[in-house]
Amino acid sequence: MTAATLSELPPASGRKAQRKRPTRRVLPGFNLTLGYTILYLSLIVLIPLSALVFKTFTLSWEQFWAAVSSPRVMASYQLTFGASFIAALVNVFFGLLVAWVLVRYPFPGKKVIDALVDLPFALPTAVAGIALTALLAGNGWVGQVLEPQGIKLAFNRNGIVIALIFIGLPFVVRTVQPVLEDAEKELEEAATCLGATRWQTFRYVIFPTIAPALLTGFAMAFARAIGEYGSVIFIAGNMPMISEITPLIIIGKLEQYDYAGATAVAVVMLVISFVLLLLINALQAWQRRRAGASS
């Protein structure tokens, strides 16, 4: 970013004073907008979330531990993380493929496909859930082909993974696509001139450039999949210990008025999502540094 803000400009008194002196803010509205931002953020996000954390303090450690580590809850973590991991991995592969095809090859209908990639962002999750269920159930378009072969994709763990693949697809495509667009063709030409095969060029020249973006996309798809609820519950079958995801555990506890138990599990999920958010931020910073170093 080359656009210098006024506060970055060295003052007339010389460079050394620049760091120590509080920066002068020339444009109006700083206090108003920052104040409003912090107020609104606190009211909508921070205070409600801290209410969640404080609520867990009303539990003893034993109660908390019992709530978050009962066998049924443990099975749900395993399922949620496992399914999210597989789905994110599939998304890395197909997301890269789709991004590659969209950036590198011209073909008819490309603009429509490009726009369609964002469908999972725009389509309400409940609609996605019932649509996928209708497709994969025994009487659905896909289900009636696969079920006679003994492949069941709905009302079990397979369905969960498929719903999560749907939800996570745009994340990988949209993080990799701009990096592929900016990748310099000269490097590939140089590799070819030096005698590399096309595969070697991909493996040693292109892949390292897009690896940070792929990892970021993976983390984003994974983070989204862990919290996903709407698209999964219709297709999962929701059998305790087998196909019950963690968000559904929270709902179940709430329906039994077990507020303390629901809160405890929710705090575990909140901590995990906060860690993932920090990880994604670090990955994006790494990606920007890599992009800055290469250009």
Add this chain to the structure above:
Amino acid sequence: MSSTQTSRRTQAGTTEPAWVKWTLIALALSFIFLFLILPLAAVFTEALRKGFGAYLDALQEPDAWTAIRLTLITAAIAVPLNLVFGVAAAWAIAKFEFRGKAFLTTLVDLPFSVSPVVAGLVYVLLFGAHGWIGPWLQAHDIKIVFAVPGIVLATVFVTFPFIARELIPLMQAQGTEEEQAAMVLGANGWQIFWHVTLPNIKWGLVYGVILCNARAMGEFGAVSVVSGHIRGQTNTMPLHVEILYNEYQSVAAFAVASLLALLAVLTLLIKSAVEWQFERDQKAAALLPPENPGR
């Protein structure tokens, strides 16, 4: 003659053989077809399974109408709130330097990584009958949870970052030079914003608003926790879809779902149009003579 030959040779060095290219395109398109086009098509075929008359009948149910109205009201409150916040946050974060800016930006992103179910739960813990200020609210006969205000709050939470996230990178990239020029010319804060900043960010703003709106109308998990599912009163469209689906009223469920799917398609269309406009504006700007060659 020789020049066409060399260009063909470099071409061959940076593209794949035709069969690889078409295999990759075919793979990517099959994936898109299976995961995006088929589910979308399934929504409409399931909705029209019993003919157009049954489809229209399903949409004319009074409960469906209340759900549609509640969804529109919710979005009409949540989107403007987050629009004002998004502009304020982007102004503070993009136009000024201050301590803790990176941390603030991370916090703005936080609602994206929190599971919708957890988002709904925090409002139940705050405002529910067993919550912190629940008893006080009950004493004053104010209903938030299991009523419309709770639905609006949960929607505001999950759509919180959409507009801010679009605007912050856009305004950061544009810098502050134009605003400073306007100030030197004697414009006040509002004039700077209306006449200088707003025209520069209008496409980003539209983009953020339509994505925010799509999510606000389609949110399921968070709203499901706070709504209480009172038919004809606190059901939004996605919740109404769930109820109909669980009652095996498949045609009715998919009929309401088809409205949401149409909304998603419309969102994608507007989004593509905005991207196209934005690119055109950028190209037009690039054609202008450079004002500041040092950049």
